Amino acid sequence: MEHAKIILTGDRPSGPLHLGHYVGSLANRVRLQHEFKQFVIIADLQALTDNYDNPQKVHDNVLQVGLDYLAVEINPKKTTIFIQSQIPEIAELAIIFMNLVTLARLARNPTVKTEIAQKDFGESVTVGFTVYPIHQVADILVVKGTIVPVGEDQLPMIEQANEIVRSFNRIYNQPIFGEIQPLISAVSRLTGTDGKAKMSKSLGNAIYLSDSADIVAKKVMTMYTDPDHLRVQDPGKVEGNTVFTYLDVFDPDKAALQGLKEHYMRGGLGDVALKKRLIEVLNAFLDPIRTKREQLAKDPAYVMQVVKEGTLATREVAAKTMQQVRDVMKLNYF
Amino acid sequence: MEHAKIILTGDRPSGPLHLGHYVGSLANRVRLQHEFKQFVIIADLQALTDNYDNPQKVHDNVLQVGLDYLAVEINPKKTTIFIQSQIPEIAELAIIFMNLVTLARLARNPTVKTEIAQKDFGESVTVGFTVYPIHQVADILVVKGTIVPVGEDQLPMIEQANEIVRSFNRIYNQPIFGEIQPLISAVSRLTGTDGKAKMSKSLGNAIYLSDSADIVAKKVMTMYTDPDHLRVQDPGKVEGNTVFTYLDVFDPDKAALQGLKEHYMRGGLGDVALKKRLIEVLNAFLDPIRTKREQLAKDPAYVMQVVKEGTLATREVAAKTMQQVRDVMKLNYF
Numbered sequence: 001m002e003h004a005k006i007i008l009t010g011d012r013p014s015g016p017l018h019l020g021h022y023v024g025s026l027a028n029r030v031r032l033q034h035e036f037k038q039f040v041i042i043a044d045l046q047a048l049t050d051n052y053d054n055p056q057k058v059h060d061n062v063l064q065v066g067l068d069y070l071a072v073e074i075n076p077k078k079t080t081i082f083i084q085s086q087i088p089e090i091a092e093l094a095i096i097f098m099n100l101v102t103l104a105r106l107a108r109n110p111t112v113k114t115e116i117a118q119k120d121f122g123e124s125v126t127v128g129f130t131v132y133p134i135h136q137v138a139d140i141l142v143v144k145g146t147i148v149p150v151g152e153d154q155l156p157m158i159e160q161a162n163e164i165v166r167s168f169n170r171i172y173n174q175p176i177f178g179e180i181q182p183l184i185s186a187v188s189r190l191t192g193t194d195g196k197a198k199m200s201k202s203l204g205n206a207i208y209l210s211d212s213a214d215i216v217a218k219k220v221m222t223m224y225t226d227p228d229h230l231r232v233q234d235p236g237k238v239e240g241n242t243v244f245t246y247l248d249v250f251d252p253d254k255a256a257l258q259g260l261k262e263h264y265m266r267g268g269l270g271d272v273a274l275k276k277r278l279i280e281v282l283n284a285f286l287d288p289i290r291t292k293r294e295q296l297a298k299d300p301a302y303v304m305q306v307v308k309e310g311t312l313a314t315r316e317v318a319a320k321t322m323q324q325v326r327d328v329m330k331l332n333y334f
Numbered sequence: 335m336e337h338a339k340i341i342l343t344g345d346r347p348s349g350p351l352h353l354g355h356y357v358g359s360l361a362n363r364v365r366l367q368h369e370f371k372q373f374v375i376i377a378d379l380q381a382l383t384d385n386y387d388n389p390q391k392v393h394d395n396v397l398q399v400g401l402d403y404l405a406v407e408i409n410p411k412k413t414t415i416f417i418q419s420q421i422p423e424i425a426e427l428a429i430i431f432m433n434l435v436t437l438a439r440l441a442r443n444p445t446v447k448t449e450i451a452q453k454d455f456g457e458s459v460t461v462g463f464t465v466y467p468i469h470q471v472a473d474i475l476v477v478k479g480t481i482v483p484v485g486e487d488q489l490p491m492i493e494q495a496n497e498i499v500r501s502f503n504r505i506y507n508q509p510i511f512g513e514i515q516p517l518i519s520a521v522s523r524l525t526g527t528d529g530k531a532k533m534s535k536s537l538g539n540a541i542y543l544s545d546s547a548d549i550v551a552k553k554v555m556t557m558y559t560d561p562d563h564l565r566v567q568d569p570g571k572v573e574g575n576t577v578f579t580y581l582d583v584f585d586p587d588k589a590a591l592q593g594l595k596e597h598y599m600r601g602g603l604g605d606v607a608l609k610k611r612l613i614e615v616l617n618a619f620l621d622p623i624r625t626k627r628e629q630l631a632k633d634p635a636y637v638m639q640v641v642k643e644g645t646l647a648t649r650e651v652a653a654k655t656m657q658q659v660r661d662v663m664k665l666n667y668f
Contacts, residue, residue, distance in 0.1 A: 044665065045429060052433040053505050059664035085665045091425035095379060095469065099386040099462035106461055127440055127468060128433035131461060135429065171387050308668045330393035331378065331419045334642045 003178025007032055008145030010041030013061035014051060017068040018206035020190040020199030023249055026072045028149055028185055033078035039143045039314065043084045049128040066303045068209050071293035076306045082314035083307060084139065089318035093138035100167040101134055109133055111156045137161040141177050142318045149183040158182045172328040195224030195242045209289050216286065217279045225271045232270035243278050251281045337512025341366055342479030344375030347395035348385060351402040352540035354524040354533030357583055360406045362483055362519055367412035373477045373648065377418045383462040400637045402543050405627035410640045416648035417641060418473065423652035427472035434501040435468055443467055444490045471495040475511050476652045483517040492516045506662040529558030529576045543623050550620065551613045559605045566604040577612050585615045
């Protein structure tokens with residue numbers, strides 16, 4: 001059985017999206033929606049695994065993430081946006097897949113081990129957080145996803161997913177699910193404003209798509225440059241200089257950027273002047289996104305209607321998948 | 335909020351039911367259905383946790399268990415019989431409850447520890463088997479169950495369930511679920527025909543409700559009596575003598591039984607004569623059940639219709655429960 005090329009990707013609605021999301025995934029989605037059938041999941045249940053005591057936050061961020069999607073030109077005519085908790089078939093599949101994974105195998109998943117260590121759960125790690133890789137496989141397979149954009153660090157998740165695909169198809173003797181191909185993005189991560197490896201809400205080093213021009217300016221002014229570049233006339237380093245990292249990504253005028261780099265390296269270009277250029281570049285980039293987002297934010301009902309339509313369309317696909325699963329597992333009685 | 339008294343009980347459809355099920359639970363259900371609202375779950379997904387590679391067996395035993403229920407006079411007008419896999423809300427609740435339990439707490443559950451040891455899973459214990467206590471809480475709470483008939487050994491399961499009830503009600507700030515009361519049955523277990531503590535399909539020491547009179551006779555003839563009772567004229571022991579254990583439970587003529595015991599203890603009553611009495615008693619007990627079961631087995635569509643109606647009624651209840659859960663967890667968007 002040939003499986004169609006279908007993308008599943010998405011986000012946890014635990015906060016608005018930032019430039020790191022844009023560079024790492026949103027830009028890809030906008031491009032890929034013209035090439036493939038694409039589903040984007042707003043994974044509210046997954047957000048609840050570590051926000052279970054703050055459901056209002058998760059609820060409110062569903063709209064924020066929806067606004068971000070439409071603002072960056074994810075096109076609902078091309079991309080199906082849906083909310084995880086509204087698709088009961090995902091929970092059903094997750095429960096079924098849990099029989100196909102040993103607890104020992106799950107505990108060996110390096111992505112999960114790293115996250116559990118990072119979040120400093122210790123003994124308090126919940127069952128929900130532990131099993132989320134299986135839940136995530138259900139997210140993908142419920143829409144028959146076969147392509148999943150990931151960072152390098154998430155490759156073990158794809159391997160675990162494919163073990164489930166192979167086990168299911170073998171045990172129930174029907175190639176219902178196709179193996180999942182990871183799509184590794186070239187620029188998978190954007191450095192945070194503090195120079196740390198990853199822009200992230202929890203590290204407080206993020207520039208949001210919804211930040212105003214003033215806030216962007218303030219955040220850029222705090223950015224990490226070359227700590228040895230003390231006086232304007234000193235030569236400065238470009239490598240590892242976060243401002244240049246951002247300019248590399250966002251400045252459309254590559255010739256002018258090359259000129260700036262040379263000027264900085266030989267001395268005479270101050271950090272403030274450099275940052276002003278980045279503020280200009282970022283705000284030029286963000287202006288159309290912000291304008292569209294502000295317009296959309298005036299009509300949240302429209303945004304939720306788009307998400308509702310995507311969710312209803314996904315439920316139809318999910319119901320078909322679940323019917324096939326019921327058939328091969330003999331869970332059809334009536 | 336006062337919670338109604340609602341019973342949730344049921345079986346895994348991994349084989350037909352036996353006398354141990356009758357004594358331990360079916361007889362209670364027939365009695366309790368006149369006193370309480372009662373739901374009986376045919377837990378096919380739970381049966382799949384250790385039969386995931388044999389779905390046909392689980393499928394076929396749903397009908398067998400349905401036949402057993404109706405044959406012992408579980409009355410579908412009084413008791414709602416439903417199939418677990420047909421209620422997606424159970425999977426949804428299970429996924430949600432997994433956030434309220436730590437992995438460490440789950441691993442400490444003595445009932446689960448014992449079962450994992452008994453089944454000799456070792457490293458191969460699946461995630462599905464590990465999390466089934468949480469899945470079971472979802473079975474109970476999806477119908478707002480507040481009374482669960484259990485054996486003493488299952489009390490830790492009820493305690494774990496009530497931890498989830500309390501956590502959920504506290505975190506989401508609404509007393510949606512009532513605490514669960516265990517109902518410990520007086521005769522919770524019937525010894526197997528081999529004299530071992532528990533009658534069980536896997537131990538091969540069971541007399542099934544569907545066994546013919548001949549098979550019952552053969553099984554009784556192999557039963558464990560008093561190993562020191564070698565000749566008819568020798569005095570024999572009543573205590574620990576499985577044949578007497580069964581007569582104590584099933585012989586309606588308690589005076590005659592007392593006579594038999596005295597005769598056996600003073601000597602002169604042979605094991606064959608004693609077993610013939612038990613065969614007579616068991617077949618007299620099983621005859622009406624078998625007759626009804628044979629009649630019903632001619633019309634499996636009727637049995638499945640009864641189960642279907644129960645399942646549809648349960649879905650209505652489950653949908654209401656899930657709506658309340660969605661409301662308090664802010665998982666309502668449209």
